[in-house]
Amino acid sequence: MSNASHLAAIGLAASSGPAPTKIRVKGLTKKHGALTVLDGINVEIPDGTFCCVVGPSGCGKTTLLRILAGLDEPTGGSAEIVRSSDLPLNSVVFQGDSVFPWMTVFENASYGLRMRGTPVSHIKEVVGHFLDCTGLTRFASHYPHQLSGGMRQRVSIARAFANDAEVLLMDEPFSALDEQNKTILQEELLRIWEQHRKTVLFITHSVDEAVTMGDLIILMSAQPGRIKTMIDVPLERPRNVLELRHNHEYGEIVYRIWGHLREEVAHPGLRGTRRS
Amino acid sequence: MSAIDKTTVGIRPQRTARPAGKARPWQERLLGIASPVALLVLWEIAARTSLIDTRFFPAPSSIFDAMLKMLHSGELERNTWATMHRLIFGFVAGGVPGLALGILMGVYRPIRIAVEPLIAATYPIPKSAILPLILLIFGLGESSKIVMVAIGAFYPIAMNTTAGVREISGIYFDVGKNFGAGRWNTFRTIALPGALPFIMTGAKLGAGLSLILIAIAEMMGAKRGLGYMIWSSWETFDVEQMYAGLFVIALIGFLITIAFDELERRVIPWKGTK
Numbered sequence: 290m291s292n293a294s295h296l297a298a299i300g301l302a303a304s305s306g307p308a309p310t311k312i313r314v315k316g317l318t319k320k321h322g323a324l325t326v327l328d329g330i331n332v333e334i335p336d337g338t339f340c341c342v343v344g345p346s347g348c349g350k351t352t353l354l355r356i357l358a359g360l361d362e363p364t365g366g367s368a369e370i371v372r373s374s375d376l377p378l379n380s381v382v383f384q385g386d387s388v389f390p391w392m393t394v395f396e397n398a399s400y401g402l403r404m405r406g407t408p409v410s411h412i413k414e415v416v417g418h419f420l421d422c423t424g425l426t427r428f429a430s431h432y433p434h435q436l437s438g439g440m441r442q443r444v445s446i447a448r449a450f451a452n453d454a455e456v457l458l459m460d461e462p463f464s465a466l467d468e469q470n471k472t473i474l475q476e477e478l479l480r481i482w483e484q485h486r487k488t489v490l491f492i493t494h495s496v497d498e499a500v501t502m503g504d505l506i507i508l509m510s511a512q513p514g515r516i517k518t519m520i521d522v523p524l525e526r527p528r529n530v531l532e533l534r535h536n537h538e539y540g541e542i543v544y545r546i547w548g549h550l551r552e553e554v555a556h557p558g559l560r561g562t563r564r565s
Numbered sequence: 566m567s568a569i570d571k572t573t574v575g576i577r578p579q580r581t582a583r584p585a586g587k588a589r590p591w592q593e594r595l596l597g598i599a600s601p602v603a604l605l606v607l608w609e610i611a612a613r614t615s616l617i618d619t620r621f622f623p624a625p626s627s628i629f630d631a632m633l634k635m636l637h638s639g640e641l642e643r644n645t646w647a648t649m650h651r652l653i654f655g656f657v658a659g660g661v662p663g664l665a666l667g668i669l670m671g672v673y674r675p676i677r678i679a680v681e682p683l684i685a686a687t688y689p690i691p692k693s694a695i696l697p698l699i700l701l702i703f704g705l706g707e708s709s710k711i712v713m714v715a716i717g718a719f720y721p722i723a724m725n726t727t728a729g730v731r732e733i734s735g736i737y738f739d740v741g742k743n744f745g746a747g748r749w750n751t752f753r754t755i756a757l758p759g760a761l762p763f764i765m766t767g768a769k770l771g772a773g774l775s776l777i778l779i780a781i782a783e784m785m786g787a788k789r790g791l792g793y794m795i796w797s798s799w800e801t802f803d804v805e806q807m808y809a810g811l812f813v814i815a816l817i818g819f820l821i822t823i824a825f826d827e828l829e830r831r832v833i834p835w836k837g838t839k
Contacts, residue, residue, distance in 0.1 A: 360739050381743045387736045391758035391835045400754075401744040432835040452744060 308335035309371070311456060311488040312357065316366030319352050319514075326352050328513035329366070334505065336373075339482065339489045341503035343496060343546070345553075349514025350492045351384070354458050357490065370456050377401065380449035382459040384492075388433045388444045395420070395429040397444050401452030419447040422481045439470035443477070450481060457482075459491045463498070475501060476530045483527050496546045500524075501533055508546060510553050518549055623805050628812070631805035640794075645813055647789035651707065651779055652772075652817075655714020660771060663722035664764065668756050670723070671730020688720050692774070693781050705786040713782040714775045721770035729763025730756050762836060765829045772821045780814060791817075 312334040319327040326349040334340045342350045355361040356368045358381050370378045380401060388397045396403075399416045407415075420426045423443040433441050442462060449457055462478075463471045479502065482489065493499050499506045503522050510517040522542055524533065533539045605625045611617045612624035619627075635641035670677040696713065703709035733755065741755045757764075783792025791810050798806035 358743055360742060377745060379743070381739075383736055383740065385736065387740050389737060389740070389755070389758075391761070391833075392754075400740070400746075404745045404747075404750055404754075434835060448744075 308337055310334065311336040311338070311371055312340075312369070312490065313371060314353075314357075314366070314368045317353070317356065317363055317368050318365035319349065319356065319361070320364045325513035327356075327363075328515050330368075330514070330516055332507060332516060332519070334488060334490070336371075336488055337486045338504050339491065339502055340505045340507065341491045341493055341499035342507045342509060343493055343499045344509030344514070344517075345511045346494065347514075348509040348511035350509055351460055352514070354381070354460050354490060354492055357456075358458050372455070374455060377405070377452060377454040379456045379458050380452040380454040382442075382445050382449045382457070382462045384460040384462065385465055386433075386438075386441060388441050388448070390433050393430050393432055394425055394436070394444050397433070398425070398447040398451050400448055401454075415453070416447070416451045419451045419481070422450075423447045423477060439466050439474065442466065442474065446474075446478060446481070455487065457487060457489045459489065461492050461494065464494070471498075472530055478502070479526075479528055479530070496543055496550070497534075500539060500542050500546070501528065501530055506546065508549055517553065520546060620804065623808065628805050628808040631803075632809040632812070635806065635809060641809065641813065644789055644791050644794045644810075645817075647793075648779055648783065648791045648814075649817070651710045651714055651783075651790065652775055655711040655779070656718045656772065656775055658711060659715030659718035659775075660722050660768065663719040663767075663771070664726055667723040667726025667764075667767075668730055668752055668760065670727040671733075671760065672752070672756055677727065684720070684724065688724070692716055692778050696782060696785060699782075700785060710779060710782045710787065710790070713778045717774035717776075717778040718768075718771035721774060722764065722767040725763045725767025725770070726760055729760030729767075732763065733759035761833050765825065765833065769822070769825050772825065773818065776814065776818050776821070 310333045312332070314330050314332045317327055317330040318325070330353065342353065344350050352361060353368070356363050357370065358379055360381075372378060389400070392400070395416060398420055399412050402412045402415065417426070420429055423446060425440070425443055425447060428436060428440065433444065436444070442465075446462065449459075463474055466474065475498065491499075491502055493502075500522055506520040506522060508517045508520065509515065520542065524536065524538060524542075608617075608622070609625050612619050612622060612627075632641065666680065670680055692713070695716065699709050699712050699716075703712050737755050737759060738751065741751045746754060779790070780792040780795070783790035784796040787793040791814050795807050795810040798804070798810065
């Protein structure tokens with residue numbers, strides 16, 4: 290496993306020396322009875338990286354996220370987010386409907402700040418900003434049942450950003466949306482993310498989405514869940530989701546990942562962590 | 566006409582047969598008022614023509630007279646207020662602990678495992694059968710009446726609250742944990758509001774049971790209340806007064822239902838009208 294060269298690559302891309310490690314996973318193993326969900330995961334993600342985790346269902350990508358979020362305990366090894374401030378370590382954008390039906394859009398988006406007892410004036414300012422970014426300002430006093438699925442997921446994203454955590458963990462946030470909404474929300478997410486460029490771990494089963502969003506892609510294989518390979522995405526930022534699809538380099542990276550996936554399906558026995 | 570309409574034809578022929586949906590509200594409302602009025606008129610006629618025994622079924626007009634008389638003497642008001650007072654205090658005294666225990670049981674598995682058998686064992690005991698014991702412990706005064714109401718409110722509210730909390734999707738508790746909601750905030754912002762639809766159902770059931778129990782409790786060693794009024798009219802064979810008491814109890818039950826429906830609309834604005 291050659292994380293060092295990874296760090297160097299990302300560091301060079303940012304042209305400001307190697308970024309410090311933000312997420313450190315060491316020998317992470319998770320077992321559910323006889324089933325090994327995660328088998329010895331080792332990875333270091335540099336600060337400020339938009340990191341996508343791609344893999345077939347059952348490869349343990351959601352479990353990896355839940356352990357990082359502190360919602361699940363590992364069976365062995367460790368997964369830590371390196372603390373660098375007093376802010377919360379992470380905010381999760383959950384898969385599926387996770388906004389509270391009994392709270393208005395504003396109450397939902399301000400949830401994290403309210404739980405920390407942030408002064409009301411600051412809450413109004415921060416939440417107002419992110420509701421603005423997600424186009425939700427008009428719906429601030431609406432309840433989720435009055436919104437479409439795409440709007441509800443925007444609330445979830447606004448809630449995570451407004452919480453101002455050190456790392457954002459996103460668990461297939463757009464998987465339940467239709468194609469148009471997915472594209473629009475990808476663009477919005479990239480635009481909001483550009484403002485602060487905090488470290489993101491973004492789980493997806495879509496190769497296109499991973500290449501569109503990420504700086505670094507972790508490709509996982511299933512049963513047991515292992516890292517198959519890691520792929521750098523040196524596409525320039527800020528990115529335009531629609532233009533990217535005509536980008537030659539984009540197509541090549543997608544093609545390369547599909548090669549790995551094909552290998553995975555054809556030779557499921559050949560596993561291990563290799564660099565592409 | 567859509568396919569959906571066609572599939573409902575067999576189930577609700579009267580709906581699809583109606584030409585325009587506009588005609589329904591006042592006609593149906595009229596029907597809803599007309600049927601009880603028609604019954605009262607029939608009852609009045611039957612009583613006046615001696616078709617029915619007026620010793621047991623006095624004419625509605627004479628029941629109304631008796632009510633007016635009791636209103637003038639202040640008797641009806643005093644007894645109604647005594648019952649309402651016990652209902653309100655008892656409902657709060659039983660409902661609040663029921664709500665608290667219900668939430669604790671819903672959130673904490675060990676508490677649920679410890680308490681559930683106690684509830685399962687005591688719930689099936691007819692509450693009316695406990696009355697002698699309650700009278701023994703709390704005496705003939707107000708407290709025994711309030712305790713009976715409290716018992717009636719406690720069980721449905723505790724059981725429904727537990728069910729309500731357990732129905733809340735686990736993802737909301739994950740969100741709470743991830744966004745730093747402590748124990749108290751988890752109760753306040755997730756468990757309580759999430760269980761509210763179930764809690765309201767429990768409160769309605771509890772109010773109904775409370776009304777039954779207060780009527781029974783007031784028949785034993787009470788000096789005031791609608792139950793006492795009904796019982797004493799049996800002793801004096803004042804059947805009109807007995808019916809007046811029954812009418813007021815029915816009215817209270819009806820008003821409680823309306824009040825809770827209104828309350829539900831206000832505290833659960835997020836349920837929507839689907």
